[in-house]
Amino acid sequence: MKDIKVAILGASGYTGAELVRLLALHPALTIKAMTGDRKAGQPMAGVFPHLASLSLPDLVAIDQVDFKTVDAVFCCLPHGTTQEVIAALPGNVRIVDLSADFRLFDVDTYAQWYGHEHRAPALQKEAVYGLTEIARDKIAKARLVANPGCYPTSVQLPLIPLLEQGLIAAEDIVIDAKSGVSGAGRSAKEANLFTEVAEGIHPYGIASHRHAPEIEQGLSEAVGKPVMVTFTPHLMPMSRGMLSTIYAKTKGADANALRATLAERFKGEHFVKVLPEGVVPATRHVRGSNFCLINVFDDRIKGRVIITCVIDNLVKGASGQALQNMNLMFGLPETLGLEQQPMFP
Ligand SMILES: NC(=O)C1=CN([C@@H]2O[C@H](COP(=O)(O)OP(=O)(O)OC[C@H]3O[C@@H](n4cnc5c(N)ncnc54)[C@H](OP(=O)(O)O)[C@@H]3O)[C@@H](O)[C@H]2O)C=CC1
Numbered sequence: 588m589k590d591i592k593v594a595i596l597g598a599s600g601y602t603g604a605e606l607v608r609l610l611a612l613h614p615a616l617t618i619k620a621m622t623g624d625r626k627a628g629q630p631m632a633g634v635f636p637h638l639a640s641l642s643l644p645d646l647v648a649i650d651q652v653d654f655k656t657v658d659a660v661f662c663c664l665p666h667g668t669t670q671e672v673i674a675a676l677p678g679n680v681r682i683v684d685l686s687a688d689f690r691l692f693d694v695d696t697y698a699q700w701y702g703h704e705h706r707a708p709a710l711q712k713e714a715v716y717g718l719t720e721i722a723r724d725k726i727a728k729a730r731l732v733a734n735p736g737c738y739p740t741s742v743q744l745p746l747i748p749l750l751e752q753g754l755i756a757a758e759d760i761v762i763d764a765k766s767g768v769s770g771a772g773r774s775a776k777e778a779n780l781f782t783e784v785a786e787g788i789h790p791y792g793i794a795s796h797r798h799a800p801e802i803e804q805g806l807s808e809a810v811g812k813p814v815m816v817t818f819t820p821h822l823m824p825m826s827r828g829m830l831s832t833i834y835a836k837t838k839g840a841d842a843n844a845l846r847a848t849l850a851e852r853f854k855g856e857h858f859v860k861v862l863p864e865g866v867v868p869a870t871r872h873v874r875g876s877n878f879c880l881i882n883v884f885d886d887r888i889k890g891r892v893i894i895t896c897v898i899d900n901l902v903k904g905a906s907g908q909a910l911q912n913m914n915l916m917f918g919l920p921e922t923l924g925l926e927q928q929p930m931f932p
């Protein structure tokens with residue numbers, strides 16, 4: 588099989604390390620370089636002992652990577668730091684960016700939500716939004732893929748097909764979403780201390796989270812008119828996992844009809860599964876895997892449904908979907924490196 592050389596920028600973070608874990612089982616991608624910032628100069632086994640059995644290059648600073656020797660880059664840097672780094676890469680390198688830096692097509696919307704002007708507006712025009720099951724053909728041809736955020740992945744996968752088919756109303760969609768703490772990255776933050784997150788749960792970013800415009804961009808495209816949603820994320824006392832519970836008005840169809848539509852839309856998809864009637868998806872059903880499990884339930888209030896969707900924020904919500912996209916970009920089977928079943932319980 589092809590030997591494709593990749594660099595992982597930000598390998599000393601959670602999504603970078605998760606990519607290393609997944610790539611260990613990949614037959615065609617070889618890790619040529621890995622970067623850290625504060626951790627540059629350290630061996631990976633010193634930073635992430637769980638990866639000690641792998642033979643890996645040491646972490647270096649980004650300016651020490653010879654990008655002429657790599658075919659592809661996974662960019663796992665914090666949002667806001669990525670646009671200039673990617674703009675400086677050679678034109679022949681394929682890139683999957685896990686940050687939010689290229690996800691919003693409209694640079695004014697980006698500036699409004701991220702607090703600064705876009706630093707690579709020309710490149711933004713070229714970026715393809717990488718929700719794999721929805722944009723497969725475009726992703727396969729792209730040079731730069733903006734990998735979706737974790738919450739937007741768990742929300743758009745169930746909602747886009749239902750909106751496209753006109754089965755639910757585009758108004759009054761309410762999203763109650765919950766994430767494991769690894770979603771916030773590995774760098775030290777007071778809000779993520781054990782004492783702040785254990786034995787409790789709290790909402791954050793109420794009516795102001797930057798994933799709202801990303802979700803709205805995808806849903807608006809699905810219906811061909813502007814859509815706004817109520818979106819409230821919550822931080823859960825668990826390390827990984829994401830659950831989105833979505834409340835929507837139907838246009839007459841019941842949960843069985845909606846479930847059948849989703850099952851038809853995702854028929855043949857390896858990673859997106861619609862569960863049988865009544866079966867409740869839980870984060871522990873997808874832990875460590877690239878799967879997305881969906882179900883639909885009738886509300887007691889006639890004309891409303893409750894849609895539940897679970898993913899692992901670090902896999903389908905980040906590094907797994909990034910690898911799925913990179914496989915597509917190189918014409919490889921999408922499942923390479925992603926065959927592992929979830930860890931349960
Ligand atoms: N965690 C998640 O579930 C998800 C994260 N994402 C996105 O993926 C990206 C990476 O997230 P995550 O892995 O969680 O983040 P982490 O904070 O865990 O890791 C960030 C990485 O970037 C490096 N870094 C930090 N600042 C700089 C800088 N100024 N220049 C160069 N390198 C830098 C860090 O190096 P060092 O540690 O050595 O200082 C580290 O390797 C983010 O944009 C995030 O929003 C997307 C979906 C889900």
Ligand SMILES: CC(=O)N[C@@H](CCC(=O)OP(=O)(O)O)C(=O)O
Nearest residue numbers: 685686687736737766767770771
């Ligand atoms: C728990 C937690 O803090 N989660 C992050 C989302 C992580 C992610 O997927 O988003 P980006 O790639 O857009 O940063 C947050 O709410 O900002």
